[in-house]
Amino acid sequence: MWSSKDIYFVSDSTGILATNLGHAMIRQFPEVSFHEERFPFILTREEAQKTLAYILKHSGGRRPIIFSTIMNEEIRRIFDHPEVELFDPFRAFLEDLEGCLEAKALRVPGFSRHVDNITMAKRVEAIHFCLEHDDGVRTNEFDEADVILLGVSRTGKTPVSVYLATQMGLKAANFPMTTEYLREYKLPDALRRNARRAVGLTTTPELLHIVREKRYQGSSYARLATCSEEIKQAEQILNNYKIPVISTAGRSIEEIATQVTQELGISKKPAELNSQS
Numbered sequence: 001m002w003s004s005k006d007i008y009f010v011s012d013s014t015g016i017l018a019t020n021l022g023h024a025m026i027r028q029f030p031e032v033s034f035h036e037e038r039f040p041f042i043l044t045r046e047e048a049q050k051t052l053a054y055i056l057k058h059s060g061g062r063r064p065i066i067f068s069t070i071m072n073e074e075i076r077r078i079f080d081h082p083e084v085e086l087f088d089p090f091r092a093f094l095e096d097l098e099g100c101l102e103a104k105a106l107r108v109p110g111f112s113r114h115v116d117n118i119t120m121a122k123r124v125e126a127i128h129f130c131l132e133h134d135d136g137v138r139t140n141e142f143d144e145a146d147v148i149l150l151g152v153s154r155t156g157k158t159p160v161s162v163y164l165a166t167q168m169g170l171k172a173a174n175f176p177m178t179t180e181y182l183r184e185y186k187l188p189d190a191l192r193r194n195a196r197r198a199v200g201l202t203t204t205p206e207l208l209h210i211v212r213e214k215r216y217q218g219s220s221y222a223r224l225a226t227c228s229e230e231i232k233q234a235e236q237i238l239n240n241y242k243i244p245v246i247s248t249a250g251r252s253i254e255e256i257a258t259q260v261t262q263e264l265g266i267s268k269k270p271a272e273l274n275s276q277s
Contacts, residue, residue: 004033006064008055010048010079012071015040021089022067042070048078056083071107123169130165133173134158139190142173147260148194149174150238151201152182152230153221154211156248156256160201163257170266182233187241199260200238200245205231207249 007026009018015038026034039051048070055064065085070076080086094105126146132138133145135158142148147170149157157174164172181187191198205228212222220226238245244263248256260266 002032004035006035006037006055006059006062008064008066009036009038009068010042010051010066011038011040011069012042012075013040013069015069018067018069021069022065022087042075045075045078048075052078052081052084056081059084119169123166126165126169126171129171129173130161133171134161136175138173139175139188142175142190142194142197144171145173145194145197146170146266147172147264148191148198149201149260150177150187150191150198150234150243152177152208152234154208154215155201155203156253157201159253160248160256160260163253164260167254168257168261170261177230177234177237181237182230185233185237185240187237192241195241195243197264198241198243199263200234200243201248201256202231202235202245203247203249 007022009015009022011018019038022036026032042048042051055066061083063083063085065087066079068076068079068086068088069090070079070088071090076088076091094107098105129144133141147161147164149161149172151157151174153176157176161172161174164170175188175191187195205224208227208231209222209224212219212227216222235245246256246259246263
């Protein structure tokens with residue numbers, strides 16, 4: 001078994017798809033250490049040949065892995081070299097899909113990123129909204145939000161809000177459940193009015209303690225007892241208002257954001273499946 005492996009992501013576009021696909025697979029092998037590099041916008045034979053030469057030189061004959069999403073067959077073949085392991089998801093599935101649909105694929109690099117002006121405008125608007133309604137700012141405008149995230153400090157509200165805005169085009173606001181609200185077991189009017197758009201984020205006291213301790217070492221704010229009490233109070237408040245709660249412990253931002261949209265019925269997953277998960 002390999003203890004380490006060189007892995008390269010090559011693409012005629014941004015390389016994001018190749019990287020994401022590769023990561024999804026190599027994470028199933030935690031015992032192997034991977035050295036990764038990405039080569040986007042490989043558009044000519046010369047660029048492909050230079051990239052392959054670099055890969056062969058730096059991998060030292062250790063049969064590096066290449067994940068490729070290059071559409072051009074002539075350029076793609078350059079990486080189909082006997083000294084590398086080539087994984088090409090487009091070649092694996094696109095031809096079968098063409099047969100299934102009885103149609104020819106466009107095979108245009110980066111076509112999935114092409115968006116119309118309306119879609120782009122919506123995403124930009126969502127990003128602006130997210131930035132302007134972070135950490136409880138402008139609660140009087142929460143009526144305009146698609147999603148409102150609640151939770152005590154350091155439960156991941158801001159990064160999830162940013163992901164919802166940038167990747168899903170959703171107007172996401174977030175609100176910190178501070179001592180003022182925890183002690184009185186209440187939420188401000190703007191949140192009570194919009195409870196149906198709200199989702200609570202929580203975590204374990206131990207993880208929250210670790211995160212807070214890194215930033216404010218030795219403070220009462222970071223003490224395990226404080227973290228435990230705040231989480232208990234916040235979850236009770238959310239339960240009182242029938243606001244769904246998602247644990248961020250051990251989950252990626254993408255997973256949390258997806259579950260948020262499912263809880264609010266924004267995703268396309270059928271409601272009966274949501275209730276079973």
